[in-house]
Amino acid sequence: MTNAMDDKEFEQNHLKQILKMIRAKKSELSSSIKSAAGEAKELNSHFYDDVKLDYDGYSTSMETALSIHQQQQLLDERENAWQHAAKQLGIVQKLEKRPYFARVDFKENGQQLETIYIGLSSFADKDNHFLIYDWRAPISSIYYDGKLGQVSYMSPEGEITVEMSKKRQFMIEDGKIINMFDTDESIGDQMLLEVLGEKSSTQMKSIVTTIQREQNKIIRNTSADLLFVQGAAGSGKTSAILQRIAYLLYRYRGNLKSSDVIMFSPNQLFNDYIKNVLPEMGEQNMVQMTYWQFVARRLPGMEVENLFDQFEDQVADSAISRLKDSTHFFKLMTHYAKYLNRHGVVFKNIYFRNQKRPFFDKEKIGELYYSFNENYNLSNRIDATREELIKLLNRKINTEAKKNWVAEEIQNLSREQLMQLYDHPDQEFESEEKEEKFLSRKIVIKSLNKVFQQIKHNNFINMRLQYLNFLRAVPKMTDLSKWGISLADWSKHIISVKESFTKHYIHMNDVSAYLYLYDLLTGRHVDYEMRYAFIDEIQDYTPFQLCYLKYNFPRAKFTMLGDLNQAIFTKDESSTLLKQISNLFDPKKTTVVQLTKSYRSTKQLTDFTKQVLRQGEKIESFNRQGPKPILWQRSDSEAIHVLTEILKQNNIDKLTTAIITKDLASAQVVAQKLKANGTKAVLIATANQRLVDGTLVIPSYLAKGLEFDAVIMWDASKDNYHKLDETQLVYTITSRAMYKLDIIYTGEKSPLLDVDQHTYIEK
Ligand SMILES: Nc1ncnc2c1ncn2[C@@H]1O[C@H](COP(=O)(O)OP(=O)(O)OP(=O)(O)O)[C@@H](O)[C@H]1O
Numbered sequence: 001m002t003n004a005m006d007d008k009e010f011e012q013n014h015l016k017q018i019l020k021m022i023r024a025k026k027s028e029l030s031s032s033i034k035s036a037a038g039e040a041k042e043l044n045s046h047f048y049d050d051v052k053l054d055y056d057g058y059s060t061s062m063e064t065a066l067s068i069h070q071q072q073q074l075l076d077e078r079e080n081a082w083q084h085a086a087k088q089l090g091i092v093q094k095l096e097k098r099p100y101f102a103r104v105d106f107k108e109n110g111q112q113l114e115t116i117y118i119g120l121s122s123f124a125d126k127d128n129h130f131l132i133y134d135w136r137a138p139i140s141s142i143y144y145d146g147k148l149g150q151v152s153y154m155s156p157e158g159e160i161t162v163e164m165s166k167k168r169q170f171m172i173e174d175g176k177i178i179n180m181f182d183t184d185e186s187i188g189d190q191m192l193l194e195v196l197g198e199k200s201s202t203q204m205k206s207i208v209t210t211i212q213r214e215q216n217k218i219i220r221n222t223s224a225d226l227l228f229v230q231g232a233a234g235s236g237k238t239s240a241i242l243q244r245i246a247y248l249l250y251r252y253r254g255n256l257k258s259s260d261v262i263m264f265s266p267n268q269l270f271n272d273y274i275k276n277v278l279p280e281m282g283e284q285n286m287v288q289m290t291y292w293q294f295v296a297r298r299l300p301g302m303e304v305e306n307l308f309d310q311f312e313d314q315v316a317d318s319a320i321s322r323l324k325d326s327t328h329f330f331k332l333m334t335h336y337a338k339y340l341n342r343h344g345v346v347f348k349n350i351y352f353r354n355q356k357r358p359f360f361d362k363e364k365i366g367e368l369y370y371s372f373n374e375n376y377n378l379s380n381r382i383d384a385t386r387e388e389l390i391k392l393l394n395r396k397i398n399t400e401a402k403k404n405w406v407a408e409e410i411q412n413l414s415r416e417q418l419m420q421l422y423d424h425p426d427q428e429f430e431s432e433e434k435e436e437k438f439l440s441r442k443i444v445i446k447s448l449n450k451v452f453q454q455i456k457h458n459n460f461i462n463m464r465l466q467y468l469n470f471l472r473a474v475p476k477m478t479d480l481s482k483w484g485i486s487l488a489d490w491s492k493h494i495i496s497v498k499e500s501f502t503k504h505y506i507h508m509n510d511v512s513a514y515l516y517l518y519d520l521l522t523g524r525h526v527d528y529e530m531r532y533a534f535i536d537e538i539q540d541y542t543p544f545q546l547c548y549l550k551y552n553f554p555r556a557k558f559t560m561l562g563d564l565n566q567a568i569f570t571k572d573e574s575s576t577l578l579k580q581i582s583n584l585f586d587p588k589k590t591t592v593v594q595l596t597k598s599y600r601s602t603k604q605l606t607d608f609t610k611q612v613l614r615q616g617e618k619i620e621s622f623n624r625q626g627p628k629p630i631l632w633q634r635s636d637s638e639a640i641h642v643l644t645e646i647l648k649q650n651n652i653d654k655l656t657t658a659i660i661t662k663d664l665a666s667a668q669v670v671a672q673k674l675k676a677n678g679t680k681a682v683l684i685a686t687a688n689q690r691l692v693d694g695t696l697v698i699p700s701y702l703a704k705g706l707e708f709d710a711v712i713m714w715d716a717s718k719d720n721y722h723k724l725d726e727t728q729l730v731y732t733i734t735s736r737a738m739y740k741l742d743i744i745y746t747g748e749k750s751p752l753l754d755v756d757q758h759t760y761i762e763k
Contacts, residue, residue: 105165117131144215227560232596235563267290378523396448458522463518643670662715668683680695712742
């Protein structure tokens with residue numbers, strides 16, 4: 001007892017000293033920021049005085065340009081010093097609240113015993129002696145990784161083994177030690193219990209203090225080209241990605257920027273949910289996108305099937321989808337492009353002003369395109385064609401300038417419009433004829449700009465027809481019957497794709513192939529800079545999409561995370577997904593990690609939800625206690641009454657609640673009924689909405705990746721969920737709950753919820 005008291009006193013004293021130094025650093029930084037900010041302002045105000053702006057001539061002189069540049073650089077440097085200090089101040093302010101969360105004692109190779117403290121970032125005294133180690137520093141790894149005794153960690157020089165004799169955890173709030181415990185486990189359950197017991201919010205939190213051993217492996221992996229994480233719902237996949245990004249930014253700092261990291265997430269709501277995690281760790285957010293945004297931004301002229309349409313009317317023709325979503329289809333496209341190098345590219349006429357005759361004829365463009373020899377690849381070919389067309393365009397200026405329409409146009413110009421055509425207001429000409437010639441050229445160049453833009457954007461390729469032609473070529477390249485598709489069905493399918501195109505609409509299972517074909521033809525849109533790509537909820541991607549992402553980011557290392565049990569778009573095919581993807585990477589550089597423990601939910605909830613799955617036995621629950629799920633069978637009219645009562649109670653208990661429905665239509669109905677009886681709830685109908693506090697009504701496909709204290713599953717009846725392939729959907733919905741789960745249904749309950757009666761309560 002006295003020992004423990006001494007320990008606590010010792011630690012409290014130590015904390016006090018560290019805090020003193022942190023505070024000293026804080027005021028030092030604050031004052032240096034003040035003076036730097038002052039200087040920058042000073043410099044700015046003199047900026048334009050110092051630069052002699054020389055606008056008398058036609059162009060800015062080289063000297064002026066340089067002078068501006070130098071000034072700007074000086075400003076940037078000061079600003080950088082200032083920004084650097086401001087960033088440091090931010091860190092120090094965070095440290096002041098909570099300097100560290102752990103201590104480890106260890107000995108290396110018979111050397112002296114060392115004690116280090118681990119926190120959100122490192123902190124050193126004036127002699128560069130580390131008082132706090134960043135959680136991402138190599139040595140900090142032993143805190144997450146091992147039990148007491150011999151442990152190893154990777155240092156930049158290689159593996160080092162040490163003897164760890166103490167591992168202590170602290171809960172510090174506002175500079176005071178609230179609680180501390182010594183532990184032998186990786187990260188003691190006690191700390192984890194405390195952290196998990198906290199209420200959920202609309203924002204995800206960082207897990208640095210309680211990273212688990214197997215999560216640490218994911219976070220610190222630097223060797224794999226493909227790191228594939230299969231993890232149960234709530235096993236910390238998303239958390240691990242975010243900590244991993246923070247880790248990589250630290251490990252490769254100076255070489256890796258947050259803009260070299262891209263993350264694909266399931267929807268916009270989810271982006272909103274996780275947006276604070278990295279900034280809280282003192283890092284900037286990575287580039288974040290949904291796959292839909294990734295493709296749609298490149299097709300401004302077309303409407304791309306969105307999440308809602310994709311979920312609400314999943315097309316029945318799964319044989320065709322299976323082919324179009326496969327890596328085989330990707331290979332067919334790659335093959336088709338090779339063939340296009342010899343013939344088969346289709347072109348469009350380019351027109352100019354409402355003329356009937358094409359300005360550039362498609363046949364002519366085709367001849368030009370195939371006039372380059374066979375050593376050209378597709379992308380050289382199109383570049384050369386473009387250059388040639390631009391040359392031709394330039395040659396046409398003079399003949400075009402002599403045409404009547406040009407003279408007419410000049411006549412019709414207002415004085416103001418005319419003035420704009422001159423290089424400068426009092427421009428002089430030798431003769432009227434010369435002036436006219438000058439103006440005609442200007443007019444023609446201006447009008448031809450539209451043609452120029454079309455050439456520049458490769459608009460002379462008939463992309464839609466090209467894609468349809470590819471589809472038409474598919475039966476010649478592959479045996480459709482092996483995919484269970486008849487020729488007649490395939491032809492019908494092509495017609496439907498064509499019809500969508502005329503409506504400027506493109507389905508999700510065409511869009512990636514369409515863009516891939518475009519990329520192959522033009523050699524564009526490959527991003528060599530991206531160094532890390534993260535894909536969350538991998539089970540909702542098709543193998544084709546993953547191939548396409550790999551093609552887009554050829555130098556990136558990929559981290560893919562998912563739960564094959566939560567596939568709500570790709571359904572059962574997802575089990576072959578891993579096999580299909582792994583062919584894309586060198587097997588020696590592929591690492592697969594399994595996370596089986598679920599941290600999100602209480603033991604009662606995990607034990608219930610895992611039975612929904614056919615192979616759920618692998619999921620381990622974490623020993624946090626809470627109420628068993630409750631199943632409510634009610635008539636239509638009573639159902640809303642029960643829902644309202646549950647919400648009332650949840651509010652009293654201060655639990656954030658989500659009512660999760662199968663689709664949008666029923667979410668709308670529920671929201672309306674609640675409104676009618678005066679219950680407050682916010683309907684989340686699109687992924688672009690913000691997550692707000694309080695009760696939410698949300699369709700299943702938008703609840704992906706999110707979590708709530710309490711979940712109410714609405715209308716879990718047999719009528720609503722009866723297909724075996726809806727298992728994943730039911731699992732996704734029920735596994736969003738952290739603490740409390742209520743399931744309401746009318747009539748018969750869904751057979752997918754036929755689970756051990758001891759694991760729930762019926763009311
Ligand atoms: N090591 C940990 N320490 C504390 N909390 C953790 C830890 N690991 C996971 N959690 C918590 O568990 C919850 C689920 O984590 P996360 O959302 O990352 O899981 P997931 O595997 O992505 O789940 P899903 O696939 O269902 O979306 C979060 O609240 C997270 O903070």
